[in-house]
Amino acid sequence: MPRFNRDYRLLVGHPGQKGVEIVPPMRITFEADKDTKEEPNATKIRIWNLARDTREAMEEPDTVAALYAGYAEEDGPLLLAYGTVAEAWTYFDGPDVVTELEVLDGYAEIRDTVVSLGYGPGARASTVARDLARQMGLRLNMAADVPDRVWQNGYSYYGAARVALHKIVQGTGLEWSIQNGELQIIPRLGTTPRQAFVLAADSGLIGYPERMRKGAREKARVKDQRSGDNKDIVSVKQQIDGWRVKSLLLPTLNPGDLVKLESRTIEGWFRIEALHHTGDWGGPGDWQTELELVDRNAPPRKKKGSK
The missing domain is CATH 3.55.50.30 (Phage tail protein beta-alpha-beta fold)
Incomplete structure (x- = not known):
């Protein structure tokens, strides 16, 4: 089924209290970065031309934000990002007034x-x-x-x-x-108990997977068995070897989830190492998810005839 009707819902307020609700036709954009690290995931949200009292309510300290986004043809807006509003400010952009929120997932819980x-x-x-x-x-x-x-x-x-x-x-x-x-x-390099998702052309896959290989962020120090000297080596487990793919917006996926990738060039089971959601309602921007997929077991199976 084609998915063209983008939809969103943004809730901002203090926990346990009625807050501010933003829905279409207000223009918003968002960028959400998620991975499996211990530091809070960060989401940047911009909203255009809010009333003064709404802006002031959003700028109160220690509010929380829940962003729902998706497609009206499917299940409507689904939870994409949640967290403490760590920073909020408003600025002028030509004739427009733009309010920007930096939302950190688990920030208050980790901090306090x-x-x-x-x-x-x-x-x-x-x-x-x-x-x-x-x-x-x-x-x-x-x-x-x-x-x-x-x-x-x-x-x-x-x-x-x-x-x-x-x-x-x-x-x-x-x-x-x-x-x-x-x-x-x-488990490290393992997957969540959530149901696996099949990512293919008919479920949102855009274009072709791109090979991704990242070196280790740090070296592991080990002792040489013969000389007794310490030396630096790169642990294979520290390296990321997988695929970068783009799809239509997939708000329900999270790092650690299991994905089956089905494309013309590659097919296999992968863990989501990181993802990047981008959205623009009311503007020319994308409504997409970019995923970093890591093969945690065996090398992926290339399809016959692919290069």
């Missing part, structure tokens, strides 16, 4: 949550993760079969919740991030 944890012998990382999510006020997205670290002598901690999260995934082969107000804990 201090926890006190104490567990007896046999404490499990999964138990600590559930308690951390509860104290941070976040939903937990964690598969039941993820590797589980055990502290035979018990576990205790007092301090920032983000430090506790980092500690419990160390040595367990896990990674944590916050996606749309949800604490996500999955």
